[in-house]
Structures are given as C-alpha cells and as structure tokens.
Amino acid sequence: MAKVALEQLNKRYGAVPAVIDVDLAVADNEFVVLVGPSGCGKSTTLRMVAGLEEITSGTIRIGGRVVNGLAPKDRDIAMVFQNYALYQHMTIYDNLAFGLRNRRVPEDTIRREVARAAEILGIGDLLARKPRQLSGGQQQRVALGRCIVRHPQVFLFDEPLSNLDAKLRAQMRIELKRLRERVATTSIYVTHDQVEAMTLGDRVVVMRDGRIQQQASPLEIYSRPANRFVAGFIGAPAMNFVDVTLARKDGRLAAEAEGLRIRVPDEQAAVLERQPAQALALGVRPEHVLIGDPHPENGTGFDAAIEVTEQLGAELLVGVRVAGTIVIASRIDPWAKLALHQKLRLSLDPRGLHFFDRESGEALR
Amino acid sequence: MTAPAIVAQGAPTRIVGVLAPGGRAVLIVLAALAIVLLFLGPILILVVTSLRPGWAVYYIYRGTAFTLQNYLDVFARPAVVRAFVNSFVLATLATVLSLGITVTSGYMLSRFDGPIPRAWFGTIYLFRTVPYISWVLPLYLVDYYFGLYDTFAGILLPHIAVHICFFSWIMKGFFDGIDPSMEHAAMIDGCTRWGAFRRVALPAAIPAIAALAILSWLYTWNEFLFALILTGHDTALITVTMAQFVTELGTAWNLMSAMAVLAMVPAVLVTLFAQKYVIRGLRI
Amino acid sequence: MAAREMLARLGEKERFALLLIAPAATVLVLFQIVPIVIGANASFRDWQLYNPKETWIGLAHYRYILSDPVFLTVVLPNTFLLMFASVAISLVLGMALAHLLNWNFRGHTLVQTVILLPQMIAPVIAATSMRWTFNDQFGVVAAFLRLVGYGQISWLAERWPSFLIVLFTDVWIWAPWFALILLAALKSLPREPFEAAQIDAAGRWRTFTHVTLPMLRPVIGVCVLIRSIDAFRTFDQVWVLTGGGPARTTEVFSIYAYIETFVNLDFGRGSAAAIVGAVIILIVAWTMYRAVDRLANVSR
Numbered sequence: 001m002a003k004v005a006l007e008q009l010n011k012r013y014g015a016v017p018a019v020i021d022v023d024l025a026v027a028d029n030e031f032v033v034l035v036g037p038s039g040c041g042k043s044t045t046l047r048m049v050a051g052l053e054e055i056t057s058g059t060i061r062i063g064g065r066v067v068n069g070l071a072p073k074d075r076d077i078a079m080v081f082q083n084y085a086l087y088q089h090m091t092i093y094d095n096l097a098f099g100l101r102n103r104r105v106p107e108d109t110i111r112r113e114v115a116r117a118a119e120i121l122g123i124g125d126l127l128a129r130k131p132r133q134l135s136g137g138q139q140q141r142v143a144l145g146r147c148i149v150r151h152p153q154v155f156l157f158d159e160p161l162s163n164l165d166a167k168l169r170a171q172m173r174i175e176l177k178r179l180r181e182r183v184a185t186t187s188i189y190v191t192h193d194q195v196e197a198m199t200l201g202d203r204v205v206v207m208r209d210g211r212i213q214q215q216a217s218p219l220e221i222y223s224r225p226a227n228r229f230v231a232g233f234i235g236a237p238a239m240n241f242v243d244v245t246l247a248r249k250d251g252r253l254a255a256e257a258e259g260l261r262i263r264v265p266d267e268q269a270a271v272l273e274r275q276p277a278q279a280l281a282l283g284v285r286p287e288h289v290l291i292g293d294p295h296p297e298n299g300t301g302f303d304a305a306i307e308v309t310e311q312l313g314a315e316l317l318v319g320v321r322v323a324g325t326i327v328i329a330s331r332i333d334p335w336a337k338l339a340l341h342q343k344l345r346l347s348l349d350p351r352g353l354h355f356f357d358r359e360s361g362e363a364l365r
Numbered sequence: 366m367t368a369p370a371i372v373a374q375g376a377p378t379r380i381v382g383v384l385a386p387g388g389r390a391v392l393i394v395l396a397a398l399a400i401v402l403l404f405l406g407p408i409l410i411l412v413v414t415s416l417r418p419g420w421a422v423y424y425i426y427r428g429t430a431f432t433l434q435n436y437l438d439v440f441a442r443p444a445v446v447r448a449f450v451n452s453f454v455l456a457t458l459a460t461v462l463s464l465g466i467t468v469t470s471g472y473m474l475s476r477f478d479g480p481i482p483r484a485w486f487g488t489i490y491l492f493r494t495v496p497y498i499s500w501v502l503p504l505y506l507v508d509y510y511f512g513l514y515d516t517f518a519g520i521l522l523p524h525i526a527v528h529i530c531f532f533s534w535i536m537k538g539f540f541d542g543i544d545p546s547m548e549h550a551a552m553i554d555g556c557t558r559w560g561a562f563r564r565v566a567l568p569a570a571i572p573a574i575a576a577l578a579i580l581s582w583l584y585t586w587n588e589f590l591f592a593l594i595l596t597g598h599d600t601a602l603i604t605v606t607m608a609q610f611v612t613e614l615g616t617a618w619n620l621m622s623a624m625a626v627l628a629m630v631p632a633v634l635v636t637l638f639a640q641k642y643v644i645r646g647l648r649i
Numbered sequence: 650m651a652a653r654e655m656l657a658r659l660g661e662k663e664r665f666a667l668l669l670i671a672p673a674a675t676v677l678v679l680f681q682i683v684p685i686v687i688g689a690n691a692s693f694r695d696w697q698l699y700n701p702k703e704t705w706i707g708l709a710h711y712r713y714i715l716s717d718p719v720f721l722t723v724v725l726p727n728t729f730l731l732m733f734a735s736v737a738i739s740l741v742l743g744m745a746l747a748h749l750l751n752w753n754f755r756g757h758t759l760v761q762t763v764i765l766l767p768q769m770i771a772p773v774i775a776a777t778s779m780r781w782t783f784n785d786q787f788g789v790v791a792a793f794l795r796l797v798g799y800g801q802i803s804w805l806a807e808r809w810p811s812f813l814i815v816l817f818t819d820v821w822i823w824a825p826w827f828a829l830i831l832l833a834a835l836k837s838l839p840r841e842p843f844e845a846a847q848i849d850a851a852g853r854w855r856t857f858t859h860v861t862l863p864m865l866r867p868v869i870g871v872c873v874l875i876r877s878i879d880a881f882r883t884f885d886q887v888w889v890l891t892g893g894g895p896a897r898t899t900e901v902f903s904i905y906a907y908i909e910t911f912v913n914l915d916f917g918r919g920s921a922a923a924i925v926g927a928v929i930i931l932i933v934a935w936t937m938y939r940a941v942d943r944l945a946n947v948s949r
Binding site: 504 | 663669672673676677681682684685687691746749752757760766769773774775777778786787789829878881882885888902907916919920923924926927930931934
C-alpha cells in the first residue's frame with residue numbers, strides 16, 4: 001500500500017488551474033522528487049499534501065487515511081522550507097523542541113529526541129545558539145532536525161537547497177543522502193534543479209503547466225524521456241533537437257533535414273513506419289554526437305562547420321551548425337585542436353536517437 | 366491564499382476558509398461593529414448635534430427637529446469665514462514651501478556621507494524631540510520684536526520650521542528607497558548633480574511626496590498650539606476660532622459643532638478618496 | 650576669514666550638499682533654534698511679560714519649578730502617566746485592530762476607513778466631540794447611563810474621571826495609528842515561519858507570542874519610541890477637555906509652561922518650565938532609543 005497517494009488532484013485559483021489531474025503513489029520509504037520549471041505546480045502540489053493549500057478536487061491519502069480537510073498538524077508530516085523558517089528568537093534547542101512541546105511530549109523524551117537529531121546532523125554544539133548566528137547550511141540542518149525529532153510518516157521538502165550557493169548545495173545533497181540512510185522516511189522533494197532531482201530521487205516526477213509529464217527512475221527519465229519537454233529539461237548540456245522529415249532511400253527509412261540525412265535504426269524504423277506524421281523532431285544528447293565517423297555503415301554521419309566552442313577543462317563542448325540550428329557535442333578531448341569555422345565530419349550514436357512528434361512533442365518509441 | 370487553519374485541542378480540525386462557519390464569523394462581525402461604533406460614534410454625535418436647532422441640542426437623541434440653520438449662522442459670521450480662508454491659505458502655502466525645502470534636505474541626507482550630513486542628521490534628530498511649547502513660547506516674543514505677531518508671515522514661517530526636522534527625516538527615507546545608480550548613470554551621461562536630482566531622483570519620489578503633502582496640509586489645517594499663541598484677530602485660524610462659541614453663558618454646541626463639522630470636511634474627503642496615499646504616508 | 654578659507658577648501662560635492670540644506674537650515678535656525686536659545690536665555694532672567702527687566706537671576710526659576718509641589722506631585726506624574734498609559738493601551742488596541750483587519754473579512758475596507766478618521770481630524774475637534782459626548786447632563790454617554798440606571802457621572806468635575814477622559818481621547822486618536830502601521834508590518838511578514846508553526850501544532854496564541862511578536866519587535870519599538878515622545882508634549886486635547894483642571898489636577902507639562910507664561914505672565918519661569926520639560930524628554934528619549942536599538946538588533 002502506498003504511503004502517500006494523490007488521486008486526481010486538482011487545484012484552481014479562481015478560473016486558473018495550477019495543478020491538473022495529478023495521480024501519484026509514493027511507496028513506503030520512497031524518495032520522490034517533483035521537478036519542473038517555475039509555475040509548473042510542483043510546490044502547489046506539495047503544499048496541498050502538507051495542508052497549506054486547499055484542494056479543489058481529488059483525494060490525498062497519507063498512510064491510507066484521507067487527509068483532505070485535515071489541519072497540517074494532524075497529518076503526521078514534517079516540512080523543510082526554502083527559507084528555513086526557523087524561529088529566529090528561540091535557541092536551536094527550542095526550535096527543535098517547539099513542535100514536540102506543542103504536542104505535550106514530556107521533556108525528557110524531547111531531550112532524547114533532540115540529542116539524537118543533533119547527533120545525526122552534527123549540530124550538537126549549536127544547540128544554545130540562535131538561528132542568526134548560524135550559517136545557511138547549519139540553519140538548513142536545523143530545519144532538517146525539526147523534521148527528524150517528530151518521527152512523522154512523511155517528509156516534505158520545498159526547494160530546501162535553493163537558497164544555498166552552488167558549492168554548499170553540492171555538499172548538502174550528499175548530506176541529505178547520508179541522512180536518508182540513517183532516517184529512512186517516505187519523502188516528497190520539490191526542486192527546479194534537475195541535478196538535484198536526478199541525484200536524490202528514487203523516482204523523478206517531471207511536471208509542466210500543472211500536469212505530470214513523466215514519472216520514472218532517474219535513468220529511465222534520462223534515457224527514455226516520454227516527450228520533448230522532459231527530454232530537453234533533464235540533462236545538461238540539454239538535448240539537441242533538429243526538425244526532420246522522414247524519407248525512404250534504398251528501401252530504408254531516413255530522417256532528413258538540410259545538410260543532414262540520418263538512417264533510422266531498424267527497431268525505431270518499425271515504430272516510425274506505423275505512425276502517420278511525417279514531420280518529426282530528432283533529439284540527440286550531446287554525448288551522443290561524435291567527432292568523426294567511426295562506423296560509416298550506421299549511416300548517421302554528416303558534415304558541419306564549428307560555430308562555437310566552450311572549454312570546460314574536463315571536456316570541450318563544440319557547437320556545429322546543422323539545418324539551421326546549433327547542435328552541441330560534448331565529452332570532447334579538451335586538448336583537441338579545433339578552431340572556429342573548421343569543417344568537421346561528425347556522426348550520431350545510433351543508440352542515442354530519439355524521435356518526437358513535432359506537434360504533440362510525444363516520444364515515438 | 367487560504368486562511369490558516371483553526372487549531373483546536375484534541376480531535377483533528379478542519380481547514381476553514383475566509384468566512385468561518387458559526388462562531389468565528391459572529392465574533393468578527395461583533396468586533397467590527399464595536400470598532401465602527403467606537404471610532405465613528407463621537408464624530409456622528411457631533412454631526413447630529415450640528416443639525417439640531419439651538420433649543421433641541423440638549424438631548425440630541427430625542428425629537429426630530431433637524432435644520433441646516435446652524436451652518437448658515439456660522440457662515441454669516443465674518444470672523445468664521447475669514448478663519449476658514451486663512452487656514453486654507455496657510456495650510457497650502459506651508460505645505461508647498463516646507464515640502465520644497467525639505468525635499469532637498471532629505472535628498473542630501475540620503476545621498477551624502479561625511480561630517481556635514483552627519484551633523485545635519487544629528488541636529489534634525491535632536492530637534493525633533495524638542496517639545497513644541499519650548500520653542501513657541503519664545504517664538505511669541507520673537508514675533509513681537511520683529512513685528513510679525515498676528516501677521517501671516519509670523520504664523521507661516523514657524524509652521525514651515527516645525528516640519529523641517531520631521532519631513533527631512535521622512536524624505537531621507539524616501540530617497541533611501543530609490544536606487545542611486547540611476548543618478549550615477551545620469552551624471553555619467555552629463556547631468557549635473559542638481560540635474561540628476563531634479564530629473565531622476567525627484568520624479569521617482571513624487572508619489573511618496575504626494576502622500577506627505579496630504580498629511581502636511583491636514584496637519585497645518587488641524588494645528589492648535591501655534592495658532593493659539595501666535596495669532597490674534599487678523600490672522601485668525603479655524604482651530605482657535607472654534608473656541609469663540611464657548612462663552613460665559615455656556616457653550617453654543619449647535620454652532621460649535623457646525624463649525625467643527627465644516628473643519629472636518631477636508632479630513633473626511635481625504636479619508637474617503639486619498640486613503641491609499643495617507644496610509645502610505647503615515648508609515649514611518 | 651577662517652570660514653572663508655574652509656569654504657574654499659570644500660570640494661564641489663560638499664558645496665552642493667550645503668546648498669541643498671541651506672534653505673531648511675536657515676529657517677530652522679531662525680525659527681526654531683534661535684527661539685529655543687532665547688527661551689533658554691530667558692529662563693535665567695527675571696522676565697515678566699508686563700515688566701521685562703531681564704535681570705540675571707541664575708537658577709532661581711529652575712529652583713522654583715523643581716520645588717513646586719504642583720509640578721512635582723501633579724504635573725510630572727500626570728504627564729508620565731498619560732504617556733505610559735496612552736502608549737500602552739494604544740499599542741494593545743492597535744495590535745488587536747491590526748490582526749482583525751489582517752483577516753480580510755468582507756467589511757474590512759470599511760473598518761479601515763473608519764479608523765483612519767480619528768487620525769485625520771484635528772485633535773481639538775476630537776477633544777470637543779469627546780467633551781460633548783461625555784457631557785454629564787446632555788451627553789450621549791449620560792443618556793446611556795440613565796438608561797441602565799447607573800446615575801450621573803460628572804466626568805470633568807473631578808481629577809481621575811477627567812484624566813480618564815483625556816486618556817480615552819488620546820487612545821481614540823492614536824490607537825488607529827498603531828493599527829495601520831502594525832497592519833502594514835503584519836502584511837509584510839514572511840509566511841513560512843507561520844506555516845512551520847502550523848505544522849508544529851502551535852495554537853493561535855502561541856503563534857502570536859512565539860512567531861508574530863518577535864518578528865514585530867523592531868516595528869513596535871520604533872512606534873513606541875515615536876509615540877511616547879509625542880505623548881509627552883500633548884497640549885491640544887488636554888486644553889480643550891479640561892484646560893488643566895479641575896483646579897489644575899489634570900495639568901500636563903506643556904500646559905504648565907503655557908500657564909506660567911500667559912496666565913501668570915512670567916515669561917522667564919515659563920521658559921524655564923519649557924526647558925525642564927525638554928531636558929526630561931531628551932533623557933527619556935535617549936534611554937528609550939537605546940532600548941529600542943537593542944531590541945531591533947536582537948531580532949535581526
């Protein structure tokens with residue numbers, strides 16, 4: 001039985017829909033990440049689970065029981081906010097104890113729980129200080145501590161790392177993973193950062209304009225995106241898209257654009273033949289754009305001129321002009337001698353070709 | 366945005382919307398009613414009194430005799446009309462002039478640093494706390510010696526002086542909230558310092574200054590202490606002239622309240638039509 | 650000569666700054682600072698308005714005032730009592746009003762408009778309307794008391810009932826000021842601490858004391874400071890309501906100074922009284938400013 005179940009969840013502000021027909025089942029101890037651009041409805045969904053937003057229609061179940069209409073304090077949840085939301089004038093100890101004290105938990109139990117949380121999070125020597133004396137990372141750990149002491153059924157995270165600088169964010173990501181090992185709890189995590197989504201989630205739920213676009217494991221989302229939006233949103237540098245039309249040549253299916261003719265691999269050709277539209281978009285990730293054509297028999301080679309290079313130190317990114325757009329190739333030897341306007345022979349890895357319907361954006365698999 | 370959930374003891378509670386069922390809504394309505402009664406009451410009583418003829422003023426809530434005669438009587442007195450005109454002119458001039466000289470003062474405090482601005486700020490802060498009585502008493506003599514007693518200048522200039530400290534401080538706050546980089550850009554583009562002030566900073570502060578202007582005008586219109594001490598027959602102002610209705614024979618409440626209601630008109634107009642500005646201006 | 654040198658050495662920036670404050674500084678000096686200096690000077694001299702001898706008498710006036718039983722046992726306590734009571738009650742009432750208005754119930758703009766009125770009308774008019782409302786024979790309050798069979802209260806005939814009316818009027822005028830400022834502050838508070846408190850099962854009162862109040866402390870501090878300094882100088886309401894009576898029992902400091910100057914016609918002593926008051930409020934303001942500053946820093 002799912003720990004958290006969202007059934008046909010909808011939220012409207014007046015006539016404006018914010019969350020549309022969301023169905024999501026979170027298993028016990030599963031860490032689910034809701035990711036998407038600003039305004040996609042991920043935070044609203046999370047806040048409905050928390051009880052901070054009213055539900056327009058649909059049901060939310062936590063631990064099997066319907067929580068629609070229950071106050072946040074009665075849902076057995078804990079939440080970490082983007083702005084930490086610590087109580088500024090209380091000591092860290094009191095911050096952690098506040099929720100327990102309000103629930104009339106005896107003081108010695110509180111002491112035990114706070115000590116345990118402090119030990120797990122490494123904030124034991126900060127207990128007597130006030131929040132403004134702590135760094136951002138420390139404050140966020142206290143916010144996590146506030147959740148742990150209560151042993152709730154569900155942890156909710158609302159973009160908790162967005163206020164931290166990049167380096168600290170990377171550190172906290174690792175800490176969060178370590179925390180999960182010690183305190184495994186069903187979690188729903190909201191972020192706009194796809195790196196956080198991929199590294200933290202057992203399952204990633206991509207949202208856009210209020211709807212779920214795809215929910216799957218990180219690798220599945222990466223390697224088999226359900227539509228063009230998911231494909232372009234997940235992965236950095238982003239997937240390249242080229243508008244192509246299908247044509248037959250020598251009895252084989254090819255994807256064509258100006259200056260480009262790519263042979264469609266057999267498994268995909270079978271799918272593409274069956275569907276009616278001829279106007280498609282070809283998606284290929286930068287790591288699947290190769291310099292040179294080591295396997296000409298694949299029929300995926302093409303020529304192009306270099307328009308831009310970006311030196312990253314660990315790799316070189318090269319952008320070439322193909323059919324009116326720039327296609328980025330990554331993982332190139334940083335020492336390679338490549339100059340602007342140099343003409344190159346490139347090829348695409350046939351295992352990395354994705355085809356999308358140009359109108360609907362759906363992936364054709 | 367939803368309202369926060371009601372929290373009760375014991376059993377799980379429901380999230381409630383803006384208008385709660387039952388108890389809470391009734392409580393809010395009662396509270397709102399009590400507040401309106403408390404703050405509107407005395408004013409309404411004054412208005413009703415002004416509409417009662419002289420003999421019906423006692424026990425204003427009994428009987429149904431209402432009349433506008435009080436207002437006509439009040440207007441028939443030249444002293445009253447003169448007082449209204451004087452107050453109007455004074456309020457307008459004092460507002461325009463004091464805003465004019467304090468806007469540059471506030472700008473200076475906001476944009477400049479160093480010993481001079483700090484000295485000026487200290488002076489302003491210090492003299493803001495001085496009780497009015499401490500300087501209006503000697504001002505009475507100063508006015509007399511310069512022949513300014515009971516002249517327009519003799520009441521106008523002190524009114525401007527009163528505002529200098531407070532307004533400079535508030536204007537500083539306005540300009541603190543305006544990004545100085547626009548003025549820097551203007552000066553790089555060839556503006557003089559004065560030009561940058563006049564064409565970049567000042568226009569941005571106009572809405573806030575408008576709010577302050579309304580409050581300043583009302584303050585001068587409502588002012589009493591300076592009027593009492595520094596004016597006489599020639600420059601009578603309304604706040605002091607109202608006291609004329611208190612005689613040895615008793616107070617002519619019907620006439621006094623009529624004049625009071627007339628004096629309240631600007632305040633009521635502002636409350637009804639310029640509320641947004643005023644609220645913004647009241648905030649320190 | 651030295652001044653001219655100094656001026657010449659000032660840069661263009663400094664000269665511009667001086668020009669900006671020149672008109673304001675001139676008016677301030679002529680019509681505030683000079684009179685205060687004259688007043689201070691007069692406070693050390695025998696200076697009756699009908700016989701301005703202006704002979705130096707040192708601290709005689711001050712000695713008189715500081716040993717005047719009326720000043721010490723009536724005027725000063727009255728002034729401080731009015732100050733503390735008015736500010737405290739206005740703050741509490743204003744806080745309650747602000748919370749009520751923050752709920753955005755369906756008539757809240759009307760209520761907001763109504764409470765703006767006491768701030769916009771002249772204090773003398775407010776006092777006049779209160780005086781009429783509480784008129785012990787014909788006032789509305791008297792009628793109400795008769796209705797409930799309580800009998801007559803001669804509000805303005807005795808010290809403490811009069812003081813109560815003065816206090817009531819002051820709170821009537823200033824609680825809305827607190828309310829509007831606190832309302833704006835409430836609206837500007839971040840919502841996350843409140844949501845965290847909801848999740849932490851904090852009741853409404855606990856949320857108020859542990860979340861709202863600490864965040865409002867800086868605003869409250871500044872409001873209390875400003876309003877206290879103002880309350881000390883109250884004149885208009887007291888003058889219209891009681892004139893300092895009955896028998897000088899509701900006299901406050903500004904009225905004391907006024908009476909000395911224009912009733913007893915002793916300009917020297919009146920100025921001394923005014924200076925004494927100014928010094929007192931300066932000390933009080935300074936102490937309060939330090940306290941407020943500490944409060945604001947703690948909550949930051």
